[in-house]
Amino acid sequence: MERLELSELALLLREAAGEDEGAVLDEDTLDTLFLDLGYDSLALLQVTGVVERDHDLMLDEEALAEAQTPRQYLDLVNGALAARAAA
Amino acid sequence: MTAVTTAHSAPAERRAPGVRAAVTGLGVVAPGGIGVRSWWETTLRGELAIAPVTRFDATGYPATLAGEVADFVDEDHVPAKLLPQTDRVTRLSLAAAAEALGDACLDPQSLPDYAMGVVTANSTGGFEFGQRELQALWSKDRRHVSAYQSFAWFYAANSGQISIRHGLRGPSGVVVSEQAGGLDAVAQARRRLRTGVHAVLTGGFDSALCPWGWTAQLAAGGMSTRGDAERAYLPFDADASGHVAGEGGALLVLENADAARARGAAVLGTVEGCAATFDPAPGAGAPRLLAAARLALADAQVDPADVDVVFADAAGERDADRAEAAALAELFGPYGVAVTAPKSLTGRLGSGGSALDLAAALCALRDQVIPPTAGAVRVADDCPVDLVTGAPRPARLRHALVLARGRGGFNAATVVRGAR
Numbered sequence: 218m219e220r221l222e223l224s225e226l227a228l229l230l231r232e233a234a235g236e237d238e239g240a241v242l243d244e245d246t247l248d249t250l251f252l253d254l255g256y257d258s259l260a261l262l263q264v265t266g267v268v269e270r271d272h273d274l275m276l277d278e279e280a281l282a283e284a285q286t287p288r289q290y291l292d293l294v295n296g297a298l299a300a301r302a303a304a
Numbered sequence: 305m306t307a308v309t310t311a312h313s314a315p316a317e318r319r320a321p322g323v324r325a326a327v328t329g330l331g332v333v334a335p336g337g338i339g340v341r342s343w344w345e346t347t348l349r350g351e352l353a354i355a356p357v358t359r360f361d362a363t364g365y366p367a368t369l370a371g372e373v374a375d376f377v378d379e380d381h382v383p384a385k386l387l388p389q390t391d392r393v394t395r396l397s398l399a400a401a402a403e404a405l406g407d408a409c410l411d412p413q414s415l416p417d418y419a420m421g422v423v424t425a426n427s428t429g430g431f432e433f434g435q436r437e438l439q440a441l442w443s444k445d446r447r448h449v450s451a452y453q454s455f456a457w458f459y460a461a462n463s464g465q466i467s468i469r470h471g472l473r474g475p476s477g478v479v480v481s482e483q484a485g486g487l488d489a490v491a492q493a494r495r496r497l498r499t500g501v502h503a504v505l506t507g508g509f510d511s512a513l514c515p516w517g518w519t520a521q522l523a524a525g526g527m528s529t530r531g532d533a534e535r536a537y538l539p540f541d542a543d544a545s546g547h548v549a550g551e552g553g554a555l556l557v558l559e560n561a562d563a564a565r566a567r568g569a570a571v572l573g574t575v576e577g578c579a580a581t582f583d584p585a586p587g588a589g590a591p592r593l594l595a596a597a598r599l600a601l602a603d604a605q606v607d608p609a610d611v612d613v614v615f616a617d618a619a620g621e622r623d624a625d626r627a628e629a630a631a632l633a634e635l636f637g638p639y640g641v642a643v644t645a646p647k648s649l650t651g652r653l654g655s656g657g658s659a660l661d662l663a664a665a666l667c668a669l670r671d672q673v674i675p676p677t678a679g680a681v682r683v684a685d686d687c688p689v690d691l692v693t694g695a696p697r698p699a700r701l702r703h704a705l706v707l708a709r710g711r712g713g714f715n716a717a718t719v720v721r722g723a724r
Contacts, residue, residue, distance in 0.1 A: 235384035263451040270447035
């Protein structure tokens with residue numbers, strides 16, 4: 218099933234917000250706030266644009282605003298992908 | 305481009321007594337050099353920094369020469385985090401901002417909050433960034449447009465990114481008045497000092513060397529279509545054929561002189577007088593560059609006889625050159641003052657051009673030497689100016705007058721005095 222993996226998200230964020238900024242995004246920081254990882258709302262907006270484009274998806278704006286950690290963000294995206302696959 | 309946030313001062317503006325504007329730091333990124341030292345050396349040598357365009361393929365365009373900032377390595381000057389969200393012009397200005405603050409030995413974090421702001425001039429925004437995103441929009445679709453396009457194209461992006469990077473949270477803004485912008489920004493910064501601000505980082509930058517930016521500059525007119533770099537931009541010459549466009553600019557730390565002295569800062573010079581005027585509609589009256597010069601001198605309480613060098617606007621168009629020469633002859637007498645146009649070496653840099661001239665004036669006052677106009681320039685008989693050409697001219701320099709005309713009718717003049 219189509220999924221967004223943590224490693225892909227880490228790569229997208231690095232591309233959107235620069236290579237050497239922010240803490241490392243891995244299993245240990247899944248529940249760390251994006252802001253504390255060095256990624257602001259614009260970086261996430263940029264990443265969301267790419268995710269929506271690459272997966273031909275439209276994510277709910279309010280849910281996006283509440284997805285403030287990598288785990289929450291991945292759950293949101295993968296939930297939307299799963300819902301579409303089930304439909 | 306026309307004004308979005310212009311600031312046109314009347315010289316009679318009430319001034320807080322005792323507030324003097326000192327320049328304590330300089331940053332330059334320009335054709336001819338990255339960093340003040342490198343640029344000033346090539347400027348004094350009269351080295352021509354105009355060459356065929358390399359930033360894009362200019363084949364087939366009427367104008368094929370530009371003053372480019374060569375060998376600028378973005379990663380050396382801009383934090384990685386800012387690369388995806390900045391146009392080239394913002395990167396150039398970030399480099400100059402860091403240099404200027406370093407030169408001033410001023411850490412904004414050591415100042416009270418809101419004590420330092422940033423006022424820069426820019427007249428074309430982030431053209432290259434915008435072009436890339438427009439190409440993505442029309443060749444693919446909206447989902448390929450960067451979220452950063454929301455601000456990266458904007459005139460104010462330079463001030464904003466500099467403010468964020470260095471924590472300059474005091475009064476800030478952007479001035480849009482084309483070539484006059486660099487001087488208008490400094491005038492605005494000086495006004496801010498009078499409201500009690502400790503310091504303002506100020507100056508101007510432009511860069512639009514991409515097909516879209518080039519097309520816009522060509523449409524605006526006045527560009528030389530010659531292919532010979534030596535003959536393309538010849539201000540005050542009977543053979544003048546327009547100007548060459550360039551990129552870059554300068555920023556300076558403008559500081560309350562008393563506060564600068566209190567912290568033991570080295571003062572390069574002081575901004576003594578500023579003025580701006582606007583031309584009447586074409587055919588409706590004489591241009592008002594002379595009025596701007598007079599107002600700036602009055603603001604500085606300096607007589608023309610105490611001005612030792614003029615950095616001319618130097619349009620490179622016959623009518624405009626004659627008009628400027630006539631204004632100078634009226635003010636100083638024919639051949640009455642040394643005049644120079646180092647922008648003949650770099651091309652016209654938009655807002656960055658007048659800021660760079662101000663930087664050159666300050667360096668000239670410091671070193672007591674007038675940087676030369678390009679060596680190929682031969683002054684026309686109908687331009688009665690004592691133009692310094694080909695080689696630098698040592699001279700006793702007390703005050704310098706810097707003039708600028710922005711496309712659309714903007715005139716600006718600034719009087720600076722050396723620290724010595």
